[in-house]
Amino acid sequence: MRIRNLKNKKEILDSSKYIISDPSKYKGKWNKLFGNSNKICVEIGPGKCTFIYEMAKLYPNINFIGIERIDTVLAYGIKEMENKEFLPNLFLINYDAFKIDEIFDSEVDTLYLNFSDPWPKARHEKRRLTNFRFLEKYDIIFMSDKKIIMKTDNVHLFEYSVVSLSSYGYKIIDLSLDLHSKEDYNNIMTEYEKKFAKKGCKIYMLSAVYYK
Numbered sequence: 433m434r435i436r437n438l439k440n441k442k443e444i445l446d447s448s449k450y451i452i453s454d455p456s457k458y459k460g461k462w463n464k465l466f467g468n469s470n471k472i473c474v475e476i477g478p479g480k481c482t483f484i485y486e487m488a489k490l491y492p493n494i495n496f497i498g499i500e501r502i503d504t505v506l507a508y509g510i511k512e513m514e515n516k517e518f519l520p521n522l523f524l525i526n527y528d529a530f531k532i533d534e535i536f537d538s539e540v541d542t543l544y545l546n547f548s549d550p551w552p553k554a555r556h557e558k559r560r561l562t563n564f565r566f567l568e569k570y571d572i573i574f575m576s577d578k579k580i581i582m583k584t585d586n587v588h589l590f591e592y593s594v595v596s597l598s599s600y601g602y603k604i605i606d607l608s609l610d611l612h613s614k615e616d617y618n619n620i621m622t623e624y625e626k627k628f629a630k631k632g633c634k635i636y637m638l639s640a641v642y643y644k
């Protein structure tokens with residue numbers, strides 16, 4: 433994601449009520465921080481957080497946590513969110529999800545991967561968020577059945593993910609090769625999804641579960 437630098441990004445992140453700056457402190461204790469026992473859903477790479485904010489607003493009885501490694505993009509998202517209603521069921525972390533096992537312990541219900549970077553070169557395969565290296569990390573975070581919901585415009589990343597998840601033991605329980613063609617689909621669009629859909633690109637979606 434190419435994005436203009438934001439001079440006061442540190443100030444924005446430091447002063448936001450959404451940001452958790454020391455996430456490892458809450459490992460195994462996120463429900464305490466939320467102050468309830470509602471289920472926890474995590475999005476890796478929320479970008480400017482349009483999807484996760486809308487989801488948190490629509491589902492006040494579910495807790496949401498976004499993990500975004502680029503501080504600038506997160507700061508832009510927070511700037512926009514500061515003008516909107518405050519949502520107590522949403523926290524954001526400026527962090528690399530490769531270390532996700534250091535911040536959650538058997539407490540996540542569902543993981544969302546929306547328009548993840550495709551890393552098309554073979555030598556970068558291990559950076560894809562559905563690579564085995566990541567799937568092993570995710571094992572630590574789920575409370576019970578492991579649930580991953582993924583959307584992308586990139587057919588290569590999609591095919592790769594179907595194979596990677598299936599060989600790891602996940603069952604693909606829902607799959608669409610053209611999500612927006614469904615008339616009655618219930619879908620919150622991400623920022624990238626809106627851009628790609630406008631260009632007429634097909635949106636691929638899968639829902640995968642590993643039953644414990």
Ligand SMILES: C[S@@+](CC[C@H](N)C(=O)[O-])C[C@H]1O[C@@H](n2cnc3c(N)ncnc32)[C@H](O)[C@@H]1O
Binds near residue numbers: 480505528530548624
């Ligand atoms: C292509 S953007 C999509 C943003 C948003 N999900 C959307 O659909 O509009 C992918 C985002 O994932 C983030 N990302 C990629 N790898 C990550 C990782 N290992 N940990 C945290 N964030 C990551 C990137 O910084 C970027 O903001």
